[in-house]
Amino acid sequence: MTAEADKSKQAVTVKCASCNGPMSSPAFCDHCRNLYPADGLSHFELLGFEPSYDIDNQALRQKYLQVSRGVHPDHHGESGSSLSLRLSAQLNEANRILSDPVLRAEYLLELLGGPSAAQDRSVPPEVLSTTLMLREEIQEAGVTGDNAVLNDCRTRVRECLAVLLATISDLAVQLPGDDDLRSELRTALNSVKYYQRLFDVL
Numbered sequence: 001m002t003a004e005a006d007k008s009k010q011a012v013t014v015k016c017a018s019c020n021g022p023m024s025s026p027a028f029c030d031h032c033r034n035l036y037p038a039d040g041l042s043h044f045e046l047l048g049f050e051p052s053y054d055i056d057n058q059a060l061r062q063k064y065l066q067v068s069r070g071v072h073p074d075h076h077g078e079s080g081s082s083l084s085l086r087l088s089a090q091l092n093e094a095n096r097i098l099s100d101p102v103l104r105a106e107y108l109l110e111l112l113g114g115p116s117a118a119q120d121r122s123v124p125p126e127v128l129s130t131t132l133m134l135r136e137e138i139q140e141a142g143v144t145g146d147n148a149v150l151n152d153c154r155t156r157v158r159e160c161l162a163v164l165l166a167t168i169s170d171l172a173v174q175l176p177g178d179d180d181l182r183s184e185l186r187t188a189l190n191s192v193k194y195y196q197r198l199f200d201v202l
């Protein structure tokens with residue numbers, strides 16, 4: 001990608017309709033402190049990021065805190081309180097999704113037109129058999145109170161999750177990609193859930 005194209009892709013700053021100042025989020029003007037409804041905006045847009053997997057976690061955190069403070073009901077009196085509450089809830093949800101690498105990949109995949117978890121539930125057979133085996137092992141160790149086995153299972157689950165997360169990250173940075181890539185990413189995201197559910201019994 002050329003520097004020019006990259007620059008235009010990152011041009012997510014909007015101008016305030018009231019004071020014409022640059023806004024770091026379309027929901028709140030830092031200059032005149034006006035609030036704007038953010039209905040229909042993506043989580044990325046709301047926090048002023050381009051839709052990309054590769055986001056700086058610290059920048060995300062800072063932006064979330066900055067905009068959250070700006071829209072906080074305490075600063076907007078009674079007239080602005082319902083919009084302010086709505087925006088706060090939207091910001092919390094955006095931060096929850098974007099700060100989690102798995103949820104972020106899933107959200108981005110669906111945003112870019114990839115299959116949702118409801119549309120494609122495929123999971124590789126080896127993930128099914130491994131997680132089933134682990135579940136049985138965990139349950140048995142739970143009954144006998146064998147903490148060494150439980151710790152070992154915990155370690156194995158964490159290791160499998162780390163491998164899957166690396167795969168997800170590799171694929172998600174290439175989004176939108178082609179159908180194969182999106183379907184491979186969907187499968188990895190589905191697989192993560194199988195491993196994550198094991199923590200319910202661990």
Ligand SMILES: [Zn+2]
Binds near residue numbers: 019029030031033034
């Ligand atoms: Zn303004």
